Amino acid sequence: MAETHEGDSRRDFLIISTTAVGAVGAACVAWPFIDQMNPAADTLALASIEFDVSTVAEGQSVTLTWRGKPVFVRHRTPKEIEEAQEVPLDDLRDPQADSDRVIKPEYLVLVGVCTHLGCVPLGQKVSDPRGDYDGWFCPCHGSHYDSSGRIRRGPAPLNLAVPSYEYISDTVVRIG
């Protein structure tokens, strides 16, 4: 009886270890097939752009393409800067000071993708509606962003994202 028992547990061990090794093997084979769907090397290689902000006149906005997404560069007027700086942080859904969102206060650089469901907000063209806070307005589901790109009203949960960028000279920024 004891012998049978011993044989059983030996067999159990074999079954469990074989299954475990098989499962790990299957997971290892599955990974390449899952990971192939992530961004490919050439997609990642296109991940940074350079732009001379001095080409943007005061009050003007331009739209760049970065990683297939629009990036907004706005040369803000003193009034817009003042509005952005004076808002009490308690009024914000996603509290962040304007100074944390810009390197030079005149030039605001944002990813132009609504944080709700990914539409491109309006406000880049002179003829566009800018929402109630002098910034951007998303027509899809009605989110209003202020002159610092922060969410003020509507369904979007977060501020417009600030991409990682740096000034590589006085006027040229590298985004990404």
Next chain:
Amino acid sequence: MAANFSNPVVRWIDHRLPIFTFLHHEAHEYPTPKNLSYWWNFGSLAGIALVIMIVTGITLAMHYTPHVDYAFSSVERIMRDVNFGWLIRYIHMNGASFFFIVVYIHIFRGLYYGSYKAPREILWMLGVVIMLLMMATAFMGYVLPWGQMSFWGATVITNLFSAIPLIGDPIVTWLWGGFSVDNPTLNRFFSLHFLLPFVIVGVVILHIVALHRFGSNNPLGIDVKGQKDTIPFHPYYTIKDAFGLGVFLIFFAAFVFFAPNYMGHPDNYIPANPLSTPAHIVPEWYFLPFYAILRAIPDKLGGVLFMFGSIAVLFVLPWLDRSPVRSGQFRPIFKIFFWILLVDVVFLTWLGGKPAEGTYVILARFATAYYFIHFLVVLPALSIFETPKPLPKSISEPVLGAGGGFAGATAAPREKV
């Protein structure tokens, strides 16, 4: 049981591969309740719609180019230059809508006559799986022409997954294969749009296997009591299905030839532009009730959960409605609530097409709340409080009177041998 085939070749093959016996058994002599109404046509119509979609889809794939620079023009080429390309594409486009029309009627038929109840729970759940697969397939197919609605629909719907806490954003990047909807996204959607219909075919086969285990439900919702309650599937229901198909094709052809773009959006004839969102994004009509639920919830994650929940609740429906009576004909209160649910879903469809602002949002909230109340509160409560009307003794009895009863008939439910 084996059929007697007169053709010697058929006999020779059937002896080695009993495919003819199988077909004879499942599609010819297959005993079907003799009281099925025209509401029972929509299952076979759905199957035919699937075949139409696969045939036209494979044909379109011979001319379509899944690349962001060529997709739109290749579709226009199909419309203008490819012989009968316009016809094949319009059949495919409208076929998607008609597939959903037929399937939605099929589902509401099942809801009214309690076709989801024991012993047909798995049959019902397989049906819900088919509906989910259809939705995924339709969504990815709509992206392929790479028009404005294609692009922005894909953006909004894939962004739904970003609502998942922590892993949401990596999942969205993984779905896109980049940092936005782009060429890798289009390529994989084409690949999956080609694959999924065949997965649907597989689940449909399971659906039919489960159906033939206990046979069709019927308008009375009572079990078949014996041979007197059934007729062979062929020729009785093959001819009825064929007649229904003719009527269906009249409506279908009317749209294909006279209003092919009625159910589409003009914006999708503008090539996709990743830098400009159309002012009013709406999904295809068959997604509108779910879209209305998504937008009714003021929280991003909540909206996504309720939207998927509205379909998930159908999976557990057989355990929410515990009433032993299947057919709504014998459930006076259930019947009223069924029609309210139908109106509610139609209302949600309408709301989904309206902008998400002001009164529309408030109304969508009420309609969403009612949808869930129907399944989670009303149906379980009715199972306890409702007194159903008396059921006839058999399918034959209401027609043939007492004489149609089965004196001494073995009342065992039919089982496949």
